[in-house]
Amino acid sequence: MSTTISIRDSAPTAAMAAAISSSDMNGGFYSPAKAKAASRPLFSPRFxxxxxxxxxxxxxxxxxxxxxxxxxxxxxxxxxxxxxxGWLPPQPNSSFPRGGGFTVLINTWKQSSALKQSVAHYATCDGVAAIHVVWSDSDPHSETMKARLEKMVFSKSRAAQKLDFRFGMRQDEDLNNRFKPIEGMKTDAVFSVDDDVIVSCDTLDFAFGVWQSAPNGMVGFTPRMHWIDEEKSGVANYEYEGWWSVWWMGTYSMLLPKAAFFHRKYLDLYTYDMTASIRDYVTRERNCEDIAMSLLVANATGAPPIWVKGKMYELGSSGISGLKRHSKSGNKCLNDLISLFGRIPLVQTNVKAVDARFEWFW
The missing domain is CATH 1.20.5 (Single alpha-helices involved in coiled-coils or other helix-helix interfaces)
Incomplete structure (x- = not known):
């Protein structure tokens, strides 16, 4: 005899039917729980x-x-x-009007093998209107060097008009020579750079654009910082901090003119208007002219410089930048010059100019 069971007026599933049929065949009874268990897959992802x-x-x-x-x-x-x-972002206009472009002012000490590479590089940059080499040495071979560099500039230049190249020879090694005014300079912007420092042309053009937005200040690539170390008898003592402090803290107050833009008027101010005792100090110490220029610009503007992020590297250690200043020497320069200025004009800042076209996050 066969028994049919209906649950909730619904037709039995195939599994249920199989269970019912099996029960009938074995003479047993149908169980809903057993039917549900039979309908589950063998490997269920229940864990x-x-x-x-x-x-x-x-x-x-x-x-x-x-x-x-x-x-x-x-x-x-x-x-x-x-x-x-094959599309390139708009680049600075290479056909500069009167007073446009900038002059590269290269400081060299004696004959440097890096000088030739430096001059050859900057001669290829579209923004460069003139190159002026300050040769502070009485080396008799300087005339031969001058002729070689002049020929190199004319062959490397890509400008529609050949670059204005000058070779200023000084009979002494006074570091104040690097900031002597240049007679007949046609550009307002001066890019002061050491003989062994190379800044890529694209970076140089971008920094020049930044300087054009703030032509009274200094714009460059080598930030430095000053901190108050301690006070003795009411007089503050300052500590000169290099790149690692800037990298760690993100704060700076100076730019060294080993790679920096500034207005040509500061050449006149440095040579004729700045306190003579400061120039005498630089002559005597044969050092500190870069800090003196930073103090001069800060004193004139009352504002901080602008640090630009870009591609810059040094050609070994043969050039003038190879004569690295130790922290102890930097501390002495900074404190002595502040004393001669009579005040500290440096202003701290955290601003860095970045070309957003080539940055992922800005």
């Missing part, structure tokens, strides 16, 4: 690790990850569009 994996790789999250990846790819592709499609 927590499997649930988390299934939740992690759900279609909604996969679509979100794919969307983020696609957005990043579009941003990357857009930033590299100039190279992929």
């Amino acid at each position: 927590p690790p499997f649930r988390r994996l299934r939740h992690l790789f759900c279609p909604r999250k996969l679509r979100l990850v794919a969307s983020v990846f696609l957005l990043c790819f579009v941003v990357f592709l857009s930033s590299r569009l100039s190279s992929l499609m």
